[in-house]
Amino acid sequence: MFKDLAFEKLLQNIDPAQILKVLIIIVSGFLLVRFIRFIVRKIFEKNLNPQSRMLVAKFINWTGFIIVTLIVLSELGIELTALLGAAGILGLALGVASQKSLGNIISGLFLVAEKSFEIGDIIRVGDKTGVVHSIETLAIMLKTFDNLLIRIPNETLISAEMTNITRFPIRRQDFNISISYKDDIKTAMDILKKASEENPLCLDEPKPLILVKDFEDSGISLLLGVWFEKSNYLDVKNSMAMDIKRRFDEAGITIPYPHLTLYYGDKESKPLSSSEIDDHDQ
Numbered sequence: 001m002f003k004d005l006a007f008e009k010l011l012q013n014i015d016p017a018q019i020l021k022v023l024i025i026i027v028s029g030f031l032l033v034r035f036i037r038f039i040v041r042k043i044f045e046k047n048l049n050p051q052s053r054m055l056v057a058k059f060i061n062w063t064g065f066i067i068v069t070l071i072v073l074s075e076l077g078i079e080l081t082a083l084l085g086a087a088g089i090l091g092l093a094l095g096v097a098s099q100k101s102l103g104n105i106i107s108g109l110f111l112v113a114e115k116s117f118e119i120g121d122i123i124r125v126g127d128k129t130g131v132v133h134s135i136e137t138l139a140i141m142l143k144t145f146d147n148l149l150i151r152i153p154n155e156t157l158i159s160a161e162m163t164n165i166t167r168f169p170i171r172r173q174d175f176n177i178s179i180s181y182k183d184d185i186k187t188a189m190d191i192l193k194k195a196s197e198e199n200p201l202c203l204d205e206p207k208p209l210i211l212v213k214d215f216e217d218s219g220i221s222l223l224l225g226v227w228f229e230k231s232n233y234l235d236v237k238n239s240m241a242m243d244i245k246r247r248f249d250e251a252g253i254t255i256p257y258p259h260l261t262l263y264y265g266d267k268e269s270k271p272l273s274s275s276e277i278d279d280h281d282q
Contacts, residue, residue, distance in 0.1 A: 033060060107155045112135075179253055
């Protein structure tokens with residue numbers, strides 16, 4: 001194998017001029033790769049986030065390294081046919097072993113091109129929700145709200161349903177609220193409207209959404225949707241829930257819960273209280 005690669009011939013015929021030429025090739029290749037990276041960075045500076053630009057830069061670096069290495073080996077007189085043959089066998093073995101890694105790399109390139117999220121976005125993948133901490137070659141790192149770091153492979157991410165919670169500058173939070181059938185719907189809706197208008201974190205435009213959603217077994221379901229800046233998500237959710245409960249209590253509006261009425265005996269019998277049911281069971 002070493003004869004085929006002509007290493008003996010290389011050691012015998014090497015000369016200072018050839019070494020100088022190889023050094024020029026290496027330096028020129030290094031400068032060319034840096035120039036290409038600079039041009040690509042300028043072209044995609046506004047379209048790619050810093051992490052995506054880093055992935056593209058890594059791809060350019062590795063491509064340039066492989067090309068320069070092949071040129072240098074050829075200049076040194078090494079027979080590339082046998083070398084590439086051996087590399088092919090090795091590459092096949094590595095390819096089988098690293099099929100998942102290759103799939104993750106390719107998936108990562110698709111994610112970069114897709115631009116569906118960037119560092120700092122809050123995303124939900126399956127039952128995992130968190131802030132995108134970093135975008136790596138093989139996976140993304142997701143920081144959860146309880147300060148855990150989750151690694152999600154690119155191949156898994158590209159085939160899963162992903163929700164970007166903070167993609168746009170404003171978003172809507174929906175509150176599903178039930179009131180008792182004995183309460184007045186218009187009064188409850190007026191209270192919800194006033195609560196959204198007086199909350200400083202809720203936006204005036206787009207206007208809040210208030211509607212009757214459904215008639216359920218235990219009560220009437222209302223929907224309140226308020227718009228807010230994405231950075232105020234937790235504050236809006238918490239403050240609105242507390243304010244709605246307080247206003248309903250002051251107005252005497254009941255938020256119902258599922259309950260069950262049992263009748264014992266004939267049609268003239270009265271409903272049993274919970275204490276009577278317990279006594280009967282005993």
